[in-house]
Amino acid sequence: MSSYDNINSLSEVVDALPSSWYYDREIYQKELTSIWYKNWIFVCHSSALSEPRAYKTIQIGTQNIIVLKDRKNKFRAYYNTCRHRGSALCEHGQGVVKTPVLLCPYHQWSYSMEDGRLVNTSSFDEPENFKKNEYSLFKVRLEEWRGCIFVNLDMNAEWNIENLFHRSAAELERHPIEDMKIGYNWQKTIKCNWKSFWENFNECLHCPNIHPELTSLVPLYSKRIINPKDHPNWKDKIDSSDPKDRGGLSKGAETWSQDGSAQGHVISSLSEADIARGQLYASSWPSVFIGGYADHIRTVRILPTGSETLELSVEWLFEQKALNDPKYNIDNVVNFAKTVMEQDGKACEINQLGIYSQMFDKGVLMPEEYLLKRFQAWVKSQITVNKN
Ligand code: FES
Ligand SMILES: [Fe+2]
Known part of the structure; x- marks a missing residue:
């Protein structure tokens, strides 16, 4: 204690x-970058995403994140941003992805749910030096604690369940x-x-x-x-x-x-x-x-x-x-x-x-x-x- x-x-x-x-808005901005974008943020209980392809979006400050259950029942998190010209991929707060891939609603680039890889653009031809593997979705860290999903915008953040709770979770065991x-x-x-x-x-x-x-x-x-x-x-x-x-x-x-x-x-x-x-x-x-x-x-x-x-x-x-x-x-x-x-x-x-x-x-x-x-x-x- x-x-x-x-x-x-x-x-x-x-x-x-x-x-x-x-x-104060400057203080708030500082808090976003130093607190909200650095700590593990609770998304939801896993039963909120019970079926494959179910997703939720979460707005952390100015950052909108997609959290989904992929087709193999694994939870994934990506920035809700298409690599073409930046459109949001999921327009709603929650739902079920209808297609086997994540499809951008704007010009229909498609991405793998499982790893964020760009599967297809919608152009006849791609520029000669265009490398698809350089345009994957931006990943977000995701971890699960006892059925509770957390994400962290800091890719280097440590996942340590000893430090996750400031008022210990031991009583809930x-x-x-x-x-x-x-x-x-x-x-x-x-x-x-x-x-x-x-x-x-x-x-x-x-x-x-x-x-x-x-x-x-x-x-x-x-x-x-x-x-x-x-x-x-x-x-x-x-x-x-x-x-x-x-x-x-x-x-x-x-x-x-x-x-x-x-x-x-x-x-x-x-x-x-x-x-x-x-x-x-x-x-x-x-x-x-x-x-x-x-x-x-x-x-x-x-x-x-x-x-x-x-x-x-x-x-x-x-x-x-x-x-x-x-x-x-x-x-x-x-x-x-x-x-x-x-x-x-x-x-x-x-x-x-x-x-x-x-x-x-x-x-x-x-x-x-x-x-x-x-x-x-x-x-x-x-x-x-x-x-x-
Ligand atoms: S912005 Fe997504 S396909 Fe164009
Ligand atoms: Fe109260």
Whole structure:
């Protein structure tokens, strides 16, 4: 555990990032090149691309990438750019390629799905010194972690699962993520800088006033903390069985759902301790956190769409047997998280509105915001290390 990871790491005043970092376009450009184009970015769960030739496009900053399952069931990623005169190859956000090759919609150059090789141009003759093998699609790095697809625009980036998650994925090891299936997905635009999303996710100072439903499901959050040990007098309550002191869900609740019920589908591989915790998280900056609950997983991806906007893209994963059960109502799970995410989105938008004040040059972090200190230090270090 990092030395940042407790409430005592903020016993002295720590300044937040400069307010201009939440709207300045030059800073945003710097963040694209040094953070978004250098780190592993979550695309989707592999069940989103279940059949051969299925594809999705993902917009990372100004870069549009095709991620597809080729005809041999291998995942591949290419820049969505034809080598002839630069047209996009896939016009839609997702779909299934109809032809055995990737065909440019403009003048119909064709490329192999398996290796990006230029198969054919559409000209009668090619110039004498034209070498087809010099016009392959530009490749993008792609790796899979437990059924989750990640890409990286940096061809030299290291794939190291030890470093992939900034909040460890070890707690999710008993969730059968790779075998689960997407039951529902949802997109939403939020008008705030992408860093505000992470800052909001990493603290619960806002919980009681922003999230009434969540604080009644997770009573500890009503104290504005995320870990029982964040309370100054936690040692006095060490034997308490009250979820308000020890964390976990309110009495009788099993999962993050509207009525708290897992409807008979608690994942059997989870430990008693996993279930007692109520929620388990892994996060991979800058693009995704994965939440594990008794009967489902939720992947929450963000992509910046400008210095003051982001797109949220959420997948809910379930075991196949839950999806097959006509009595299992996934709305119970989906609507609960949607409510919480809508509330967070609104809070982030209100936050964004206030930061333009010429009087406000930076905020200040309070003790409960120790994870923000860690996140902001990471952002600064990325910009320094990956200077372009
Ligand atoms: S731009 Fe793709 S074939 Fe011309
Ligand atoms: Fe929140």
